[in-house]
Amino acid sequence: MRLFVAVFPPAPARADLRLALSQQERALDGAALRLTPVERWHLTLAFLGEVADEHRGAVEMALDGVPGARRRPVEAARGRGIGLWLAGAGRFENGGSAALWTGVAGDLTGLSGLQTDICAALVAAGLPVDHRAFRPHLTIAYSRGGRAPAALDDYAGPAWTVDEFVLVRSRFHEGGGYDHLGAWAC
Numbered sequence: 001m002r003l004f005v006a007v008f009p010p011a012p013a014r015a016d017l018r019l020a021l022s023q024q025e026r027a028l029d030g031a032a033l034r035l036t037p038v039e040r041w042h043l044t045l046a047f048l049g050e051v052a053d054e055h056r057g058a059v060e061m062a063l064d065g066v067p068g069a070r071r072r073p074v075e076a077a078r079g080r081g082i083g084l085w086l087a088g089a090g091r092f093e094n095g096g097s098a099a100l101w102t103g104v105a106g107d108l109t110g111l112s113g114l115q116t117d118i119c120a121a122l123v124a125a126g127l128p129v130d131h132r133a134f135r136p137h138l139t140i141a142y143s144r145g146g147r148a149p150a151a152l153d154d155y156a157g158p159a160w161t162v163d164e165f166v167l168v169r170s171r172f173h174e175g176g177g178y179d180h181l182g183a184w185a186c
Helices: 011-022 053-064 108-124
Strands: 002-007 033-035 043-050 070-072 082-094 097-106 137-144 160-162 164-170 178-185
Touching: 002 053, 002 108, 011 082, 011 137, 043 108, 053 070, 053 108, 053 164, 053 178, 082 108, 082 137, 097 108, 108 160
Parallel strands: none
Antiparallel strands: 002 043, 002 164, 033 137, 070 178, 082 097, 082 160, 097 137, 164 178
């Protein structure tokens, strides 16, 4: 199964970004963009890639070891966390395609510390982790055959609090979608 650990902005933050994006539709015309579903918008903290089903328990145990984290049901009450907001935009170019993203502002030191702790716990458990530099962003669309426009360069969304991270199974190879396998308060 294809796994990653992520933070999902709350519904009001995602709705505000979606509204800002819809208000920029003229800038997006002709860009051949494919918007990602709003419910999938997330900040990836650790990408594990393909992990055998029998290793899921090891992943969960490693995440239990993240300093300050407590496993809990996804529906449980939220605790204190890291203050962020979505802000700005950019593109990752890759040949004839591009990914349009929005960035993150706020307590980036706290977010980076959480990401470092998660990766360290996974590595200590002998699990595979993508070691690319952490660049917190939320991918909102993909473009083929041209450059994705920077329609949200000046965007600044409402503040929200990161108070949990989620272990996610991606069904990318099965046509898309995510399954939330567990959540940890932080």
